């Protein structure tokens with residue numbers, strides 16, 4: 001696709017992420033843009049991610065959202081460890097409040113599929129690229145594979161983000177794992193419960209207690225991700241999955257997503273599923289008839305006065 005840079009209703013430019021929409025297609029792409037920190041997120045990054053996901057949710061022309069990381073090395077390496085203090089994570093515009101759990105909830109409840117793309121490599125060695133007269137992407141990929149050093153890390157809180165996504169498509173250089181217990185942190189929320197659902201309780205214990213890293217092939221085998229594709233095919237394959245999803249009924253997908261989550265999400269899951277039922281009900285002729293009857297029964301205007309005490 002042709003990706004056009006997008007913004008949200010605030011019009012304020014993004015700094016920590018790149019937000020794009022595919023021209024003429026129902027796909028949005030959100031890229032964490034802090035490659036110098038292996039795409040670690042700070043509070044400001046999370047605020048921008050929340051803004052972009054909100055926009056993609058409200059834009060009725062968007063049916064599916066890709067989440068990925070910028071650069072050669074990582075999808076996301078979790079919370080920015082340089083910003084940690086006794087107050088949590090704090091950056092220039094914040095006291096210690098990372099809000100990443102809010103982002104996870106938002107992604108989980110978003111009525112459109114979110115696909116983690118781990119990771120799209122753009123090698124930025126300009127001299128190498130300009131010196132060779134052939135397909136740039138192939139040059140990038142061959143160089144990275146030959147160097148045998150590149151790995152698309154989805155680790156720590158970045159690993160949790162991919163788990164919260166509905167689907168994960170990984171390049172064959174991707175690496176997955178939790179690092180929290182090594183660096184004095186943990187995610188005992190979705191980071192534990194969703195993982196246990198995905199890979200089973202024993203494997204989840206292994207992942208958290210030992211804090212090892214796993215290859216894309218191992219991750220696929222344990223059900224942590226959906227598929228592994230060669231690096232050079234990653235975006236192509238991810239877009240192919242997006243197009244297949246978009247061809248199907250958005251309402252069916254919306255209700256299925258909330259239904260697949262409902263059993264794990266308790267009251268909140270029930271509420272999400274129930275909200276979808278109401279939405280569908282509002283489109284029925286039965287509601288229209290009720291509204292007419294109700295309006296006819298009201299002889300005088302009724303004014304609600306709501307008092308905040």
Ligand code: 2NE
Pocket residue numbers: 036037038040073074077078079080081082098100153155156157158179180183185186187
């Ligand atoms: C990701 C990984 C394995 C990559 O290793 P490598 O060897 O490819 O890169 P390197 O040299 O470690 O990192 C390159 C630069 O990125 C910074 C590094 O400090 C380094 O900076 P310079 O020395 O070049 O200045 N960097 C990497 N990850 C960072 C991070 N998360 N925060 C700040 N700077 C980071 C390797 O870098 C790694 O293991 N990174 C740390 C992963 C980690 O422990 N993340 C936090 C887990 S806790 C969490 O995310 C969390 C949670 O548990 C609960 C709630 C919210 C968040």
